[in-house]
Amino acid sequence: MSFNTDRIWDVIVIGGGPSGMMAAGRAAERGLSVLLLEKNKSLGDKLNITGGGRCNITNAEMDRNALLKNYGDAKDFLFSPFSQFGVKDTFSFFESRGLPLIIEARKRAFPASQKAVDVTKVMERYIADGRVTVKKGVKITNITTNKKIILSANTSSDKFKARYFILATGGLSRPETGSTGDGFSWLRELKHTVDVPSPDIVPISVEDKWVKDLSGITMSFMKISFYLDGVKQFSKTGEILFTHFGLSGPLIMNSAKDIKKVLRAGTITALIDAYPDTDQSALEKHIIKVFNNNKNKNLKNILDEITPLGTGEAIFSLLTIPLETKTHSVTKEQRKQIVHLLKALPLTVTGLMGFDRAVVSDGGVDLKEIDTKTMKSRLIDNLYITGDLLNISRPSGGFSLQLCWTTGFVAGNSIPIG
Ligand SMILES: Cc1cc2nc3c(=O)[nH]c(=O)nc-3n(C[C@H](O)[C@H](O)[C@H](O)COP(=O)(O)OP(=O)(O)OC[C@H]3O[C@@H](n4cnc5c(N)ncnc54)[C@H](O)[C@@H]3O)c2cc1C
Numbered sequence: 001m002s003f004n005t006d007r008i009w010d011v012i013v014i015g016g017g018p019s020g021m022m023a024a025g026r027a028a029e030r031g032l033s034v035l036l037l038e039k040n041k042s043l044g045d046k047l048n049i050t051g052g053g054r055c056n057i058t059n060a061e062m063d064r065n066a067l068l069k070n071y072g073d074a075k076d077f078l079f080s081p082f083s084q085f086g087v088k089d090t091f092s093f094f095e096s097r098g099l100p101l102i103i104e105a106r107k108r109a110f111p112a113s114q115k116a117v118d119v120t121k122v123m124e125r126y127i128a129d130g131r132v133t134v135k136k137g138v139k140i141t142n143i144t145t146n147k148k149i150i151l152s153a154n155t156s157s158d159k160f161k162a163r164y165f166i167l168a169t170g171g172l173s174r175p176e177t178g179s180t181g182d183g184f185s186w187l188r189e190l191k192h193t194v195d196v197p198s199p200d201i202v203p204i205s206v207e208d209k210w211v212k213d214l215s216g217i218t219m220s221f222m223k224i225s226f227y228l229d230g231v232k233q234f235s236k237t238g239e240i241l242f243t244h245f246g247l248s249g250p251l252i253m254n255s256a257k258d259i260k261k262v263l264r265a266g267t268i269t270a271l272i273d274a275y276p277d278t279d280q281s282a283l284e285k286h287i288i289k290v291f292n293n294n295k296n297k298n299l300k301n302i303l304d305e306i307t308p309l310g311t312g313e314a315i316f317s318l319l320t321i322p323l324e325t326k327t328h329s330v331t332k333e334q335r336k337q338i339v340h341l342l343k344a345l346p347l348t349v350t351g352l353m354g355f356d357r358a359v360v361s362d363g364g365v366d367l368k369e370i371d372t373k374t375m376k377s378r379l380i381d382n383l384y385i386t387g388d389l390l391n392i393s394r395p396s397g398g399f400s401l402q403l404c405w406t407t408g409f410v411a412g413n414s415i416p417i418g
Contacts, residue, residue, distance in 0.1 A: 003135065005158045009035045011415055012162035013132075014140050014153055015183070016043035019387030019404035019411075020168030021123040026412025027166075028130025035160060036132050037153065039139035039178055044120035046170065046177035050401065051108075055116030058090045058405070059398035060107040070399050074392040077367045078406070081375070085409035090402060097122045108398050140169075143186050149382040164382045164415045168408065171388035172197045173358035183389050187365055190380055195391050197363030199355050202256045203248035206270075208347045213314040214242035218249070222308070223276035226255075226349070227269045228262050237276055245353065253359060254395045256352050268349040274308050274315075274342045284339045291327040291335075299323050299330065307342065315341065360400055364391035374414035375407050384411035 013024040016038030024036040036043075050056060061067040064082055068075040091101055091109070099122050100112040111118050127134065144151045144159070152159040169183030184194050206212075218241050225235040234255075241249035262268055275283055290305045300323035303312025316323055318341060321334050330338075355361060365385055369378050377383040386407040394400060 003158075005160060007161070009033050009133075009160070009162040010417075011035070011164045011166060011412075012037060012153055012160055013166040013168055015168035015170060015387075016040070016134070016136070017168060017170050017179070017387060017404070018044065018047050018119075018123065018401055019170075019408035020166065021127055022405050022408025023166045023168060023384070023386055023412040024132045025123065025126035025130050026409050027415050028127065028132045028412075030413070030415075030417060032415060032417065034127075034130070034132040035162065036127065036134045037138045037140060037160065038134070038136050041137050043124060043134070043136070046174060046179060047120050047123075047401075048116050049174070049177065050116050050119075051110060053116050054110050054114045055119045056108045056110055056396070056398040056401065057094065057101060057119055058087050058109045058402040060087060060091075060101075060103045060109045062087055067402075070394050070397070071403075072393050074367060074390075077370075077372050078392070078403075080372045081406045081410045084413065085406045087402060089409070090405050093405070094119070094122055097125065106397055140182065143189075145190065145380065148380065150380060162382075164384065166384045166386060166411050166415075167389060168386045169389065171361040171364065172355045173199065173202075173361045173388075175355060179388065183385075184364070187385070187389070190377070190383070192369055192377065192379060193366040195363040195366065197361040198260070199352055199358035200257055200260075200362035200393060201253045201360040201396050202358040203243060203353045204246050204252055204256060204259060205350045205353055206246040206347045207350050210314045210317050210345075211242055211246060211347055212244050213317070214311055215244040217242050217310045219272070219274060219308045219311065221276065223273040224252075225271050225273070226259060226262065227271070229266050230269075233262050233268075234258060240272070246350075247347075250396050257362070257393065259349065260352055263349070263351065270347050270349060272345040272347070274311070274345060280339055280343055283342060284335065287335060287338060291330060295326070295328045297327055299325050299327060302327060306338070315345065318345070359396055360388070360394070362391070362393050364389050366391055373410075375411040376414065384414065386411050 010032035011027045011034045013020045013036045024034045028034040101109045102112045103109050140153045143153050150165045152161045167183050170179035172181045188194050220239050223237040226233045238251040287306050294302045307315050375384045387404045
């Protein structure tokens, strides 16, 4: 289909992720002519894999001040945007469009259908209702400016022109979904300050074989304590997922930022307490009871009764007690070794995994260069910036997508009409 690239649109949105779709839909709803450019063949490729395919769409913390505490230093900046489009607005936006939300542990909200693709469908309908023109498979390679304003967004063959531009090209996590950091380079060329992005909410790699041997196993309740050169730094309690490279799961991913800071200072080791609610003597009593009840069995056959489900063989690989030992032959000394190990499983952190496994990367445009009420660049008069391009750190739990709905809405809502 031929496409008139001479047309001057009211708004061009570059990037069809959640923040770009929200921005395009809102601008169009206000009567503006909108062109949405997306380099992939489909919109919302990253959105479709969020929350393990279930999409943790927002966090149902309805108290705005409490919610904003999750955004660290950006909380003051976000006060105005969140008063324009907050969590309640996200709920009514999706529920009024036929996508009821449910709330799970830690106030994480998901579509009741448990399908991230349903969220993308709502957004696609929203932009279709507003008659946004969508061009997929269009990779913007550079932008033309006269230093004060953007004149066009260009591919290798075409120039797309508009009065206003919304940049929504995302960060660097999971580059295979299209987020390859293109927006960061253009913003630097426009003299914006862009902090170097690095993986932020991300799994960690460890060197220990016993951890890798447990790949795919979850320890549903444990406490992990991190040490720098033997000095305890911090602990976290909750669920942990073992992988073929190390440790993952929300608890670990949300600790990555702190681990990153400490890693710069030296070697990080960690100890996992597999029974944080049970002290050493109570654990030993439990093990004695299990042994007494199974006097003639091999250790191998009662592992799941004394270690978290599925972890026994890997944990015992750290000891020199053969698994063929009959429980009645385990010495007191050996029993104490087992107890000690279960309360302090050792591992050494080698680093954080890369962008390919990150949920969120930090870095992005300095908020001092963005107008808090509109998401407009303070340096370029016709540019608005949304979503993961902004330098705002936050934990997992729906806070990233809420940021996209909010900043996308505010940008689309702020483009002057006429
Ligand atoms: C595995 C995973 C799970 C996640 N789960 C959750 C979750 O459950 N809840 C939550 O709150 N957050 C989650 N996140 C984070 C969330 O997905 C992001 O914060 C969000 O997608 C950012 O949206 P965005 O609109 O800023 O950019 P993106 O979603 O990154 O979209 C940017 C779009 O711009 C396009 N683009 C880039 N460059 C160009 C170009 N040159 N020309 C044209 N188009 C271009 C890309 O193809 C892409 O479609 C998850 C992230 C990952 C990776």
